[in-house]
Amino acid sequence: MYVNTKDILEKASKEYYAVPAFNINNMEFFHAILEGALEKRAPLIIETSEGAIKYAGNGDIFKGARYFVELVRLFADSVDIPIALHLDHGKHFEYIIAAIKAGYSSVMIDASEKPFEENLKETKEIVKIAHAAGVSVEAELGQLAGVEDNVVAAESVLVDPEQAKIFVEETGVDFLAPAIGTSHGAFKFKGEAKLDFERLKKVKELTKIPLVLHGASSVLPEYVKMAEEYGADLGGAKGVPEDQLKKCVELGINKVNTDTDLRIAFIAGLRKFLKENPKEFDPRHYLGAGKKLVKEVVMNRLEFLGAAGKA
Numbered sequence: 349m350y351v352n353t354k355d356i357l358e359k360a361s362k363e364y365y366a367v368p369a370f371n372i373n374n375m376e377f378f379h380a381i382l383e384g385a386l387e388k389r390a391p392l393i394i395e396t397s398e399g400a401i402k403y404a405g406n407g408d409i410f411k412g413a414r415y416f417v418e419l420v421r422l423f424a425d426s427v428d429i430p431i432a433l434h435l436d437h438g439k440h441f442e443y444i445i446a447a448i449k450a451g452y453s454s455v456m457i458d459a460s461e462k463p464f465e466e467n468l469k470e471t472k473e474i475v476k477i478a479h480a481a482g483v484s485v486e487a488e489l490g491q492l493a494g495v496e497d498n499v500v501a502a503e504s505v506l507v508d509p510e511q512a513k514i515f516v517e518e519t520g521v522d523f524l525a526p527a528i529g530t531s532h533g534a535f536k537f538k539g540e541a542k543l544d545f546e547r548l549k550k551v552k553e554l555t556k557i558p559l560v561l562h563g564a565s566s567v568l569p570e571y572v573k574m575a576e577e578y579g580a581d582l583g584g585a586k587g588v589p590e591d592q593l594k595k596c597v598e599l600g601i602n603k604v605n606t607d608t609d610l611r612i613a614f615i616a617g618l619r620k621f622l623k624e625n626p627k628e629f630d631p632r633h634y635l636g637a638g639k640k641l642v643k644e645v646v647m648n649r650l651e652f653l654g655a656a657g658k659a
């Protein structure tokens with residue numbers, strides 16, 4: 349059934365497990381993820397970036413938002429696991445409104461690059477509109493670390509727990525993404541992965557709401573290796589080690605944004621299939637090969653984060 353993201357995350361927060369939020373840009377990834385969640389009897393958060401909405405609507409953001417709502421609801425309404433659709437990294441007002449209008453379960457207002465007061469003001473405005481429409485809201489405090497020669501970006505971009513307490517109280521935001529040292533993509537750390545667990549612990553104690561980890565892909569070596577075996581060039585790829593991810597969940601992370609791990613699995617399956625089947629040109633077959641590996645990664649992550657069996 350199609351639910352509000354807040355319902356999924358409040359339960360996860362109470363019981364200290366996490367639900368991965370999987371990004372999609374097309375139908376194939378959605379089907380792979382849905383199959384995995386059904387087999388694992390897990391709650392499911394599907395999320396789309398602004399780029400995904402533009403892509404699906406072929407430039408028209410209202411069509412793109414509606415495309416994803418229709419696609420997700422078509423299947424969500426006929427299965428017995430809870431499924432939510434979330435706008436990831438809503439930076440532009442028109443995308444946030446398009447998502448609310450189309451029927452998204454929740455939206456992220458990402459004003460984390462702006463000064464605290466401005467982030468607070470913009471988030472407050474979106475919370476007012478979204479809550480009036482029964483839509484829950486995610487915001488981000490601090491900035492995802494840029495990677496400069498082995499050092500996680502300067503302290504100033506990491507979340508300030510005291511500020512987080514004020515931010516949550518003043519905005520009424522439903523879940524918060526505290527920046528603790530991760531970054532998007534496949535090249536997260538040049539040296540050892542370094543997350544600020546102390547900071548995370550404080551944010552949970554002070555805010556007591558569901559927390560979100562961005563840039564949480566582990567960049568799983570077996571899939572990187574397979575992709576490279578068949579021609580990919582992913583040298584230096586490094587993600588969040590799974591033991592550190594586990595620690596984040598124990599400290600109160602409840603939504604784990606996962607996009608890169610799915611992208612790498614898909615390209616590995618696709619490259620292998622194309623190499624081994626030179627005569628094939630049926631898109632259902634070669635895209636299906638990517639789909640299969642995405643489903644594998646999805647099922648492992650649902651199990652690993654403790655979402656399996658929680659539907």
Ligand SMILES: O=C(COP(=O)(O)O)N(O)CCCCOP(=O)(O)O
Nearest residue numbers: 397399533562563564565605607608
């Ligand atoms: O935090 C994450 C995932 O982080 P990951 O890269 O570790 O998977 N996300 O929020 C997903 C970011 C998706 C970016 O999409 P566009 O390329 O369309 O802008």
Ligand code: NA
Nearest residue numbers: 436437456486
């Ligand atoms: Na998000």
Ligand SMILES: [Zn+2]
Nearest residue numbers: 532562563605
């Ligand atoms: Zn993110």
